[in-house]
Amino acid sequence: MSSSLYTGGQALFICLAFIGLDLLVNVFGLAWNGKYFTFDNIAHWFDLANYSFLKNPVDFLAVALIRDSILLGGAVSAWASPSGFSQVAENVKNVVFAMMLLIVAFAPSKLLAFYEDDNIRLAVGDWILMIWCIFASLLLQGIWTSVLAHVTEVAAGTGDSLLFGDAEHEERLRQEEAEKAAEQRETFQLLFRLLGYMGRQWKYYGMAFFFLFCYSLSRVFIPYYTGEVVTAVFGDKASYEKLHKTVFIMGMLSLASTVFGGLRGGSFTYAHATIDRQIRNDLFRSVVKQEIGFFDMNKTGEICSRLSADCQTMSNTLSLYMNVLTRNLTMLFGSLIFMFTLSWKLSMITLINIPIIFLVNKIFGVWYDMLSEETQNSVAKANDVAEEVLSSIRTVKSFACENYESSRFMTFLNVTLKIATRKVFVVIGLIWSNELLQMGILTIVLWYGGHLVIENKVESGLLVSFLLYQFQLGENLRELGEVWNGLMQAVGASRKVFEFIDRPPRVENTGTYAPDGMTGKIEFRHVAFSYPIRPDLPIMEDLTFTVEPGEVVALVGPSGGGKSSCIAMLEHFYEPTSGEVLIDGVPVREYDHKFLHTKVALVGQEPVLYARSVTENIGYGLDKYDDDMVQNSAKLANAHTFIMNDTTDGYNTNVGEKGSQMSGGQKQRIAIARALVRQPVVLLLDEATSALDAESEHTVQEAISKNLKGKTVILIAHRLSTVENADKIVVINKGKVEQLGNHKTLMEQEGLYKQLVQRQMMSGEDGLDDEIEEPEPAREGGSGRSTRAGARRIRSPSQSVSQSFLGTSFASSYL
């Protein structure tokens, strides 16, 4: 029914039908008053001169008229302006609901008025009027939300046009309806999810709830026995014996509730600690599984904020509010039972207001939920700024931007302040409503209760007990209101946390292939690739090349050409858009994750070290290692010498956060050692030696050449001294393989590689150009220096010999 649509005319007809039925039932009820059904009764009730609220049921007709006029107003509006009114109806739905609740409250009020006369026997008509009053109001609410909020306009034109327009509009409304339902469902699903975490700790919560039940059971009797004390003093059977007995019982109950209350609080807190641990663990585990593209799109500052602030909000509010919620619910029902037992008339007054309280809490709860989520987001942004600035503090200070960053941080804090201010108004509205309703109940109960006491219909002791239960009930309801908002806050905080936990990695590491005797043949077949964060900019198009086992292959090309992206895909950080990346003929994604990263080791452009000892950094990621393995790897990477000579504690030296107390070259050598310690089959060197001095680089290159026999090596470098000795050189430019071959072959071709070599060669060996005497118009500016160099050579025989040697070597290579 909720998915169907109505025209203005249909809506008007339905509403008129309801109004007719409503009035008819009311007239019928008025007519059937007394022993017989007769119209004389109607005439009798309309004798307003003798009207008495305590006896005359004609009020129900007046209330019905009010109810029907509201619906009629809506129906006429819908009929006059169908397309515009449905949205208005949706907006004022809650207001109408509030009015209906007030009308519902009228029925029990009238019932109490009737029972003012002890001799009253209600006629059939009176019951009809009261029950129908409640039912009709709820039915009207249903009509409003189901019919008036779904009124649509009939499209003018032909039948086909009508069907098409109507179908389209209906489809859109149905979709909106589905989205709304999904959103509401989501809130409850998140709540159940939070409760699911509690389910995992059922032992502790079972214990806590048991203690809670005992506590509440003890506590709920105290107001009753307080009244008993009064009775023991004032009643006909007053005596010291009864007094002492009653007070003794009270004392025991107090003691019991105290003990159980303490145990309950401790149990809940204990369970809360375990939940906090579980949630943080789940979040961290999920985040660490995400592919690299996820981190390109999410700030680590935001992720860290989720880990700290959101988890804290979730677990704290979850445990605390669940504690308070269950306690207050138990006390609530206990109090209600006692209140009805003591006096159903006084209890009826209380029940009149309860639906209104829940309505208020629902409205403010939804609003509070949205603001909580906004708060969490703004706090995450502020933390993101702080984390980024503080982790890049050297750059901030180098550019003297401390005040600039401080202002930026303040800007984000102000956003949080704005949201918090709006939140305050919601809290104020909620507290106002609750306080007002509580005091209203109290006022009415006191007035009516006093009335009953004066009429000698209840004992004064009973009134005292009822008042105490009244206070307790009010307190329970007030705390329930706050608890609901707290739960909404937890839901708001949990939405993002669960979003991270539930996110499936787009690059799955679910492969299981782990062969013995991996040989290390690598193939890129027609690979196309774009970064997920920027899919419109292709990094590669149709990239194809092969690396044979045991081969040393160098990737060369301009910055931004995609060389590092090849490495990233080989490491399975990203998936190619199309094409395949194969190792030994098997796609990379099919390899077991841990196995792949054991056999394929990467040393990156900017190696990251951790704030631990050198040994721990080299052994990072290994399940077990010993000092010999570490030192052997360090020697291979030419790191052993400086570790032993230039640091305070040798291999125990702490390298500082992100290796901040090591130079760039030292960091790279430790990173190389870290890669070698795993004895990989394939070694990936992405500018691994760019920060090394020439001597260190030479030593590392030599170590790699000597000790990596049989290993497949892919290296990316700009230093031609690094790539000269490679078995194969792949020149990549603008995402494609432009040249392929070894150094000698490529130098014989005209192309990018030769250009790169010449550029670096010229810049390194200006003096040799004159000797070869190649014409270089652009180099005319250096002629003066060349002349001076020549002069020096003439005067230094040994220098002349050295230069000749270099010249000979170059000539050989050139030929």
Add this chain to the structure above:
Amino acid sequence: MSLLSHLSRLCCSKCSSIPSSSTRLFCFAPQVGRSTGFLKSTLIKSKQAFRNVSVVETKRESYKLKNASWKDLKAILSLAGPYKWRIMLGISFLGISSSIFLFTPRVLGKLIDEWDETKQDKMDPNDKALLLARFFKENPIALAGVFMLGAIAIAARIYCMHTAGQLVINDLRKSVFNSVLRQDMAFFDKNKVGEIVSRLSTDALIVGYSVSMNLSDGARALITCFGSGGLMVYTSLAMCKVIFVVVPVIVGTFAVFGKLQRKYTLMMQEAVAGANQVATERLSSVRTVRMLVAERKELAAYSDKINEIWQISKKEGLAKGFMFGSFQFTGYLALSSILFYGSNLISQGLLTYGELSSFCLYAVLSAGSLSAMSGFYLELMKGLGASSRLFELKNREPRIPLEGGVQIGNVKDTIRFEHVAFGYADRDPLFHNISFDVPAGKITAVVGSSGSGKSTIASLLLRLYDPTSGRILVDGTDLKDIDPSYWRRHIGTVGQEPVLFSTTIKENIIYGSLEPENVTDAEIVSAADQSNADEFISRFPIKYDTKVGEHGSTLSGGQKQRIAIARALVNKPNILIMDEATSALDASSEYLVRIALNKLLANSKQTVMIIAHRLSTIKHADQIVVVDRGSVAESGSYDELIAIPDGIFRKLVEKQTFGFKNPESY
């Protein structure tokens, strides 16, 4: 060294023979040996002194913590100073609402007596409470009106206090962040970024709450407690005998468990900061975690940290359970005693039924406010615990100030390093005797093996650290006397690992400009063109508005370096420091950048310091300084250094020369 350099220049200008220089160098060798011996003994003494300092500082810190409470409390309250009017307004509304709700039980008691007809004759006709009770009996709406007034006052109080709290939190976060930004680099070497972020988010919230809403709730509890107490005495003095026995027990309980709570709060804060530090470090380096298959290991590390929190939470739960349990026990005991004794008095005709009701309601109010006071005390203790570390960060004075001093932003003559010695905190000295000049308007290159301290020289020149001995002179003025911010603003820096921020390319380039809005697009493009960055930037669909990802993660290393170079150039700095600025560029890009830089330098007379391994980068420097084993080993022009047989620089050059073969293998 200066003398040697001077003599070398004299020899060159006079066309003297090389053997003469060699002879002089040989003559100085014995003195260098003796100097080294002296320095070693000095190092030993420094080491011992350093260790003593560490011990003293540890004792001082532990002593400081014991006396931190009251000073911190005062500091916390002073945070609310700027908003005292708002807070006072809130407390005023609190007075209104408290008055209304404190008087209610008395009126209710009279109302009850009014309906007990057996007592009507005995009541005093002039009692104001009685008059009010009769009035409300006839006009119930008025009672509702009074309660409404109370509700409005409550709402107003909450608004004032809540907004004041948020303002305090904002101020606290800002001041802590500001203080952290001003610290010197040594501070960041010791403190983890993740821990600092945790302080900013969680601790600031706790402290801010302590001083605002908690203060408000505490004040309300205090007023209610004393108001109820006073009215209890007024209602029935005899009944108060029971109270005087129970209250000291309650207060004593709070004192004991409050201390315990504070202890666990401090432990909790430390544990949470530890967990955050682990998470921050791992997530910031997730590529490394992924490539080394360490997810499970890092999860275990994080779990260990979370476990610590859990262990502390268990103890905290116990302490909390005991405290609330004991409070409930004493509270209910008091109530039972009141009822027992009160009933006795009623049976003797000394107390009316209504008066007992009033007293009970006041007792309940009093007990409730005591409970609220315990909450207030707890929150205050939490605030103190959270504030200890927070104020430590806030009040730490940087050893190198952010501003202040002579405003010098250029070099007219020379920058001189005079016998500079330096070591990172808790480490052995990195170098002990660095002396060389950086002439104004010239290009000076610093070379040496990895770990010899070249990058540190750049840090010292930027004054990110201070030398442990010796000094750095700018045109004769000590660098310590120069305003650091002013000085840095006139230095363009391109680092070894350039850091980009998660914004657009354009914003990254203009970062550091004093007035970013005044930098024109033409200037930005010009700087990018000079660093050969415009070529690849133009290939992006939205060009300079392209976002670079976190820390520039979507750009290659070479692309990041070129943007960093553009960022350094866009401000037209007087001094340029390039620390391995082109190491990630390919030869072609480097060639173009160098050509552009040469033109730029030739025209603008900037003072340049280059740190590099790539000899093609430094070949054209006016002066090359070779650093080895903590001191300057060689200094001079390329040609001069290459002419020194068995020189360190010459060896470096030979090994990087294209086509070089190892003599052994050859």
